[in-house]
Amino acid sequence: MYNDDLGTIDSENNLESPLDHLGAADADEAARPDPEAMLPLLDAPETPQRMLAARAFCEVHDERAIPKLIALLEDACPLVRVSASYALGRNTHPDAVEPLIARLEDWNGYVRKGVVWALGNCGDRRALNPLLEALRTDIPAVRLWAASSLGQLAKVGYETIVAAVPPLIEALRKDPVSAVRSNCAWALGQICRELPSNVVYAGAIDSLLEALEEDEDMGVQEDARSSLLRVGDPRGLQAIEDLERDGWI
Secondary structure, three states, X not given: OOOOOOOOOOOOOOOOOOOOOOOOOOOOHHHOOOHHHHHHHOXXXXXXXXXXXXXXXXXXXXXXXXXXXXXXXXXXXXXXXXHHHHHXXXXXXXXXXXXXXXXXXXXXXXXXXXXXXXXXXXXXXXXXXXXXXXXXXXXXXXXXXXXXXXXXXXXOOHHHHHHHHHHHXXXXXXXXXXXXXXXXXXXXXXXXXXXXXXXXXXXXXXXXXXXXXXXXXXXXXXXXXXXXXHHOOHHHHHHHHHHHHOOOO
């Protein structure tokens, strides 16, 4: 019997959702679903068929599916809403941004997680404030992807990414979940690569150096180190060299 009960995610130890391990968008053509077969199923009266079709468009890009996927964000079944959210992260479109933002009010944490992932992929400045709010207030699994989605907005524009830096710094320093702090370190590295050398850039580098030297979690330290290496900031490279010489990393 089909069971559409998808509980909320509310603990540090439950950070994954059913669609976290999606295949690459450019996977082997022979293995990809047939969009001609899947498109009609997006309107199917049976919940499992709608879910199957929405998941198919997590792997396939087809603009014809976008209006139907937007409509499925309102589906009664949370599994369908999750799948539609991920599918709209693959099939990005400006028309999907506002409906995705509205779905951040969903009671289901898996759905909200899919939404923040999709908003990061959309590359739209309208996603900034909703993602910042999710980073500040949502459950760990959603904060985790809100952080990385903010990093995905790095190329949207200077004003957008400047506004993202202080909340990411705060979360890097204070979030109680190490995985969230790690994603903040990654996101700050992505943003720093797009910033000029100014006070905002310097503050972000300072926070990465602080995480590298002081965070208690080795994973966070490693992500801060990787970000500093990608940015190529002289202070960061010198700090890494000094720590390696002293045997700390």
